[in-house]
Amino acid sequence: MKTVGIDAKGMHYTPLNQKIRAAVADGAEEIILDNVLGQRFIGDGLRGNVRIIINGVPGGDLGMFMSGPTCIIHGNAEHAPGNTMDSGMLVIHGSAGDAVAHSMRGGKVFVKNNIGYRGGIHMKQYEVDARPILVIGGTAHSFLGEYMAGGLVLVLGIGKEKAMTDRGIGSGIHGGEIVIRGEVDDYLLGVGAKKFEFTEADLERIAPIIKSFCEQFGYDPAEFLDTNYTRIGPASSRPFASKYVWE
């Protein structure tokens, strides 16, 4: 495997991304970025199957418009990792800020700990192979999966008494699903979101995702496969159809 190391210490994001692109063009299969500290847009619009190891704390919009690569982040991530991402994977060994996986159309974002507000907002799905997945090990703040149009948001609530305690879950949701470990109080649901029964078939469907998440972070998947989940989806696929009348 061809590995390239880049020391990002004190480097602006534009030259850093130029180095990453050059390494990918040169056939690198793995790129190790050391001393990353707040550089935004890492992997922005990047294509290919490269694996990028990020040591440090990347800045906002990590993996934005990304199409293919895998980024392993040994640290926290800032605002909107996975923003409008097309395909590929982000594995964050820490927590992340607001708008994680905003408008993501495909690929996976795994966050070991917690995320901020509006996680998975306006995530959308096109075909079966373009199904975005956001998995949160800890918990999320308000407006999780707001305006969601497709894909899956999974909250495991590891180490929490309740996986979700913030309000506005799935407000305006019109496609996709939000699966939360344990019970979710009714008052936490946003306008247009509805609870559905979580069936054995559902568990079977999400089991590979749980296993993949556990594999990344070294958890035993057994305890997540033998527990209750709450499934939240749209009350209607056309939440605003009844709001308007024509002139």
Next chain:
Amino acid sequence: MTLGSVPPKFKVSIDRDQCMDCGRCIENCSYGVYRREGDKILIESRKCTACLRCVAMCPRDAIDITEKPIDYRPHPVWTREAREDIINQARSGKIILSGMGNAKDLPIIYDRLLLDACQVTNPSIDPLREPMELRTYIGKKPSKIKFRKTESGDVELETKLAPNLKLDTPIMIGHMSFGAISLNSQLSMAKAVAETGTFMGTGEGGLHKKLYPYQDHMIVQVASGRFGVNIDYLERGAAIEIKIGQGAKPGIGGHLPGEKVNEEVSKTRMIPFGSDAISPAPHHDIYSIEDLVQLIRSLKEATEWKKPIFVKIAAVHNVASIAAGIARSSADAVVIDGFRGGTGAAPKVFRDNVGIPIEVAIASVDQKLREQGVRNEISIIASGGIRNSADLAKSIALGADSIYIGTAALVALGCRVCGNCYRNLCPWGIATQRPDLVSRLDPEVGAMQVSNLIHGWTLELSELMGAAGINSIESLRGNRDRLRGYMLDEGMLKILDVLPAGA
């Protein structure tokens, strides 16, 4: 049914002496006004929208359409519209949606601005003989340029220039998405802008494969729904526009109903077939001017700083300060959409009441940017109700670099401004996805009509400039001395920075 029905808006009649019974009216009316029963063509006037398709296609001029055949008791306050809106909402309890731009009878400032011409003391210029420089560059301009001498003694430009769009005429076509309008409409306009050396916007509907041959003339849009946006789309566009707001509905999002999301629209937007496409009111990754900077830079970074980035905002009360913020945000152009801007569908209360006229918005933005010494940092593109070359010339004299047209380009394709764009029944094949209707619009013919319009306006602009003794568009831009206000109040003249006629 205590409310009963309201009077029909139009009355359709056929002159039976003229009619040759060819049935073209029946074939052409997608609203179902005409039907044949036995040997007679029957008329259901209530369904008429005055799109005039039947009138245009009748070989004998046998059709007559009159407005308001039965009117209400006249009243200056309780207009027909006021009464009918109440009846509609008393029935439904819902928000009223409407199509096309602001339909209120408010004074149009363009019509109260007059252009100048030379007489005796400075000669006018004849465009027939003298070249007229209409070439316009959209994007950042350096505040100063540095040169260096090479060893061979040549002079080289040292300053690194930002990418600009090169326009042969300062007329572009604004963003109307595939979904809101048909592919044949987009194709017609794309061919026209490629031929006339200018650009058009894709709208937030993605870029259909059939438009790839014209991608060097397309500005791709990134709006709050991010429909059709991926790295491939961003790289194809000649420029990228972030849509923050729209003049027809400032402050709110958009909503393409599932009925209009057919196979092709679904593929191009990358959303499931038949699903609603909802664009939220704000971009949820932009909650501040700092976040806007981040989105602009993310787009530049993704496309390796090769594309100009535009930011489109609706003209609202604080438009000048907002534009000044955008000028400092790494954006290359700000698009201002005035309150007369068109739309496929918008809540009527927004369309008719929110926002400000484009004329004052151009003037105040240009003024503010000049005061702050950042006018060169950003180009100004004006849109929203620009109807002819005079509006174009006045927009540039008020301070715009270029304009976007929307409705005008659709009228060149056949649109008669009936305002029923949201019904997917457009008999002109424009605001519809119904294959039989779309096929009525031949992209080759459409392209010729739109490019004719752009040519016509360009010729008129050259003549207007020549008459004013100006041979370069640069000398007209922001040249408010060549405008005079007619019947405008003092406050308005001050905002426009224009003298009254006679002064």
